Amino acid sequence: MEVDVVVVGGGAMGSAAAWQLARRGRSVVLLEQFEQGHHIGASHGATRNFNMAYAEGDYLDLVTEAKDLWDELEGATGMQLLDLVGLVNHGNVRRLRDVRSSHAERGIESHFLPATEAAERWRGMNFRGDVLVVPGSGRVRAADALLALRHAAEAHGARFEYSTPARDIRVEGDRAVVVIDSGEITARRVVVTAGAWTSKLLGSTVPLPRLVVTQEQPAHFTPLDDSLTWPSFNHNPDPDDPRDAYWYGPVYGMLTPGEGIKAGWHGVGPVTDPDGRSFTPEPVQLEALVRYVREWLPGVDAESAAPMSCTYTSTANEDFVLDRFGPVVVGAGFSGHGFKFTPAVGRVLADLADGGGAPARFTARR
Structure with a gap:
């Protein structure tokens, strides 16, 4: 052929x-x-x-x-592919200021909210410092x-x-x-x-x-109140705050309708062979993720973690x-x-x- x-x-x-x-x-x-x-x-x-x-x-x-x-793909197929519910970014505010500056140069809508205002708007989440909100994300x-x-x-x-x-x-x-x-x-x-x-x-x-393959282990958590509004989120540890010392790395998450709030460490899973994966979560990392959720996502049941498994292939x-x-x-x-x-x-x-x-x-x- x-x-x-x-x-x-x-x-x-x-x-x-x-x-x-x-x-x-x-x-x-x-x-x-x-x-x-x-x-x-x-x-x-x-x-x-x-x-x-x-x-x-x-x-x-x-x-x-x-x-x-x-x-364009949505128009061609008649399928909804994006839910632009907004995305909040917090932690390591110095990096977020660089992001905001780049957005301003390109006319991308984003703005900062103080932590108290963000927590009032998204009651399922906790915030410590200024929050960069990107409405056109999700x-x-x-x-x-x-x-x-x-x-x-x-x-x-x-x-x-x-x-x-x-x-x-x-x-x-x-x-x-x-x-x-x-x-x-x-x-x-x-x-x-x-x-x-x-x-x-x-x-x-x-x-x-060199391409490193890791088995990543996010989890879904059950919301405590279905009336809460959930943006997608990225949360970077603050390098100057010892309270974040237990973190394995940045955290990402979003609402997955019907499954709960997905949260996971970014890019820190164990190195694996894709043909020999265990598909089971590394228990210490999972325990740390549950601790993170308990501290930062009060709108979910931290003990309801339902782990999943995927691969990253990283440079x-x-x-x-x-x-x-x-x-x-x-x-x-x-x-x-x-x-x-x-x-x-x-x-x-x-x-x-x-x-x-x-x-x-x-x-x-x-």
Whole structure:
């Protein structure tokens, strides 16, 4: 079989790349090693934060583009994908002032509230210092987004093949060959968006930076009062306050309708092999998360923790890898903060497949 592009990995990023490529008229086959809707990688679950609280211009440009593309995808599929309930950011106010300054330069709406006013508005949460509110943020309906991306890609002729692992990728001149159980597929480009399996699949084929796979262990907590309003949130420890010394790292969270308030440490789970995960929470980290919830989220039952499991595949600086090596395009290292950018990342990967470039921050060889 011969096609223009094979996409290896059918999570959010691969599905977005397939959509962007197919709408350009490319013949696209997407290969996903597991069944549709599996819970083994990084794209499953009902919700993710849609967070515009970045200070870096290239990330702000990418997330602004992503917002427009999420809206376009909603229009194309008739599915609601964003709930712009607002997002609050607190802790480490010095960093938040940088974010606010970058927002002001780009005309992104955000503002500070004093802790007392924020606590009055969001009674399920506690605050210690000034809070940066971003009204145009909120959450992405992640599971629905995967379906929407697939439907949009298939509407332009892309073919999604589930339970079809790529066994090998060979570079032959200016083309690539993907080996699957039923044979081989030759393509002008191969886009690899294999998440935690990226390094295993590519080996030494391309010079990637070190990608560390961790098993992350957020949990859902039951709200005590269904009348409370919940924004999405990010909370960074204050480096100057000893009361935060027990924290493992930053905390993120959001309301997941029907499941409760999701909260988790960011990027501190145990290093794991994606083919040998335990799927069970690390007990000391979970105990610390429950303590955090008890202290900072009075609107939930801290003892109701229902842990879940996902993977992060992280670079040392948490910047993504979006690059091309001959006929092989790689999207990797999304470091637990990539989902909000999904449709814009798909556009960048499609550009790379078509011979274009990516922002310098995301090239593996910078």
